[in-house]
Amino acid sequence: MSSSDHPAVLVVGAGPAGLITALALNKNGVPTRIIERRESFHGGIRGTFxxxxxxxxxxxxxxxxxxxxxxxxxxxxxxxxxxxxxxSEMKWAEEADESPGTPYRCGFNVNQSVFERVLREQLEKQSIAVETDVDLVGIERSASVARACLLVDGIQREEEFDYIVAADGAKELTFEWRRSSMLDGYFWLVLNIAWKVALVHKGLAYPSLLDTYEVERVPVIAEMLAMTSNLHKLAFASSSSVSALGEHNADVSAGQKVDHMFRPKTGLQLGVNCRWSPIVLDRRDTGAGQATLVQNPYGRDSDVLRAGDRAPDAPGLLEQPGGREARLFTVTAGCTQHAVLVFSGAAPAEDVKAAIVGLDRYRRGGIASVVVIAPQGSVMPACAGAQVFIDGAGHAYGGYQIDPRSLVFVVVRPDGIIGAFATGLEQMHKYFSAILL
Ligand SMILES: Cc1cc2nc3c(=O)[nH]c(=O)nc-3n(C[C@H](O)[C@H](O)[C@H](O)COP(=O)(O)OP(=O)(O)OC[C@H]3O[C@@H](n4cnc5c(N)ncnc54)[C@H](O)[C@@H]3O)c2cc1C
Incomplete structure (x- = not known):
């Protein structure tokens, strides 16, 4: 719970993970400090992609x-x-398949130290400076606070925080409170912990919400370690037929299996999911059966989009009134609130308005924004308490696999994961009751 006499969170380590954690927490209104044991920042390229x-x-x-x-x-x-x-020349990475739901089909290269400088500048704009030459050397926990033992200019002192996030590169601290690590670009994990810490800090969720971070994270990290280990094996035994994807090698052809430089599309992380999470909820009858719930943290094992998957983008939304064009990612951006997408289908406007009223407590509490998306070619009036769009190009209904005749609710979490597919308000309340007090 929050306390006024100390910053809520101490972020330990000013690598990419720590900097993004501090940015995300601050954006969520959580008072944050960030420390770095080094006197000066890392130089050199290190991670590039x-x-x-x-x-x-x-x-x-x-x-x-x-x-x-x-x-x-x-x-x-x-x-x-x-x-x-x-x-010969080869691609750094495969491109994702062309899809309206995927605005960035390929990554880009950036020098890690320059990337970190830009992130520090963004933090400084929010009046947060990285405190260098400050080393976390111990943590004492009590029921209400975490007491950090800091070595500052060679002098040891104790300070209290609600939470300590170890973004120390996952290697140096022997103790941990909540750990986030970059590990090849896992910004998702950083944003995952940020919204949960924010809700708990604001007294809106039980501290046990933080336990779901580990539940959602561990299978993903295990798969990532298996994948990178296989890549390593491939690099040093190029005649081997080891797949860089481990057991999930559907996008590797027989010829590519022996190419030690081949980087499968799975590595783009667009399929990374947490379908097994206890706080995601899927109440549609998709006919897909239990098989889709088998853990495959790096890729969907069917074409059916499920709760726990990455929420896809949808360009071509037309805001009502006025018709201004927008894409869904812009509408749901911010990393601070859930977005409840109300796919209005063929429901009468009065039913849609009643649904918005039913969601009002989440909107007023700053938990969620409400976004109505009406099918392509339909008409939907402005609705108080919600942004309203027509699905001008059909990509929202298509990408989210929604029957345009049905009223369906889709929750997009602040970390870009689909929290719920629901067909009624009762199910929506069930979703939120699993994360809120
Ligand atoms: C030589 C080298 C080459 C690399 N090349 C690549 C590459 O080509 N591609 C790629 O993707 N990745 C590469 N990496 C890995 C990449 O740099 C890491 O994945 C990335 O830095 C991890 O980010 P992070 O924020 O989790 O941890 P880090 O960048 O390690 O940041 C952790 C920070 O925490 C600080 N810290 C630790 N303990 C404490 C403490 N107790 N108190 C205060 N501060 C503390 C550390 O000083 C450090 O600055 C390379 C790494 C190295 C070293």
Missing amino acids: IQPRSIELLASLGVLDEVLKISVPPYTIGVHGAGKEIL
Whole structure:
């Protein structure tokens, strides 16, 4: 719970994970400090590639424009012969399939130290400076606070926080409170913990909501480690037929399995999901059966979109009244609130308005915005308490696989995950009651 006499959160480590955590928490209105044990910031290139899923989340966080200024299109990799001649060139990564739901089909390259500088500048604009030469050397926990033991200019002192987020590169602290680590661009995990900490800090959710971070994170990280281990094996045993995808190798053809430089589309992270999470809810009868619930953290195992999947984009929305064109990602951006998408289908406007009234407590409480999306070619008047759009190009109903005759609610979480597919207000309340006090 929040307390007024100390910043709510201490972020430990000013690498990409720590900086994005601090940005996301601050955006969520959580007073945050960020410390870095080094006297000066890292130099050098280190991590260079930002995946499409991470680009989407940088856009939602509002920092993409600045990052794009320092990024370059994906490098090609040249294979050089003994005389340094280029024998062959290959792509850095595969592109995602073309789809209206995927605005960024390929990642880009950026020098990590420059990327971190841009993130620090964004933080400074919000009056948060990274405190360098401050080392977290211990944590004492009590029921209400975390007491951090900090080494500042060689002098040890204790300070209290509600939460300590260890963004220390997942290697240096032997203790942990809540850990977030970048691990090849896992901005999703950072934004995942940020909205949960914010709700708990504001007294709107039980602290146990934070436990769902681990539940959602661990299978994804395990799969990522398996994938990178396989890539490593491939690089050092290129004649092997080990798949970089481990057991989920549907997008690797037989020929590509032996190419040690091949990077499968799965690595773009667009399929990363948490369908198994106890706080996602799917109440539609999709006919897909239990098979779709089998854990496959890096990719959907069917074409059916489910709760726990990445929420796709939908361009071509026409705002009502006026007809201004917008894309869904812009409407749901911000990383701070849920968005309840009310796919109005063939429901009469009065039913839609009643649904909006039913969602009012979440809107007024700052938990969720409400967005009505009416089918292509239909008419929907302005509704108090909601933004209203016509699905001008049909991409919202198509991408979210909604029958245009049905009234369906889709919850998009602040971290860009589909929290719920629901067919009635009762189910919506069930979703929110699982995360709110
Ligand atoms: C030489 C090298 C080359 C790399 N090349 C690539 C690459 O080509 N592609 C790629 O994707 N990735 C690469 N990486 C990995 C990439 O740099 C990491 O994935 C990324 O830095 C992880 O970000 P992070 O924020 O989780 O952790 P880090 O960047 O490690 O940041 C953690 C920060 O926490 C600080 N810290 C730790 N403990 C404490 C404490 N107790 N108190 C205060 N501060 C603390 C550390 O000083 C550090 O600055 C490379 C890494 C290295 C070292």
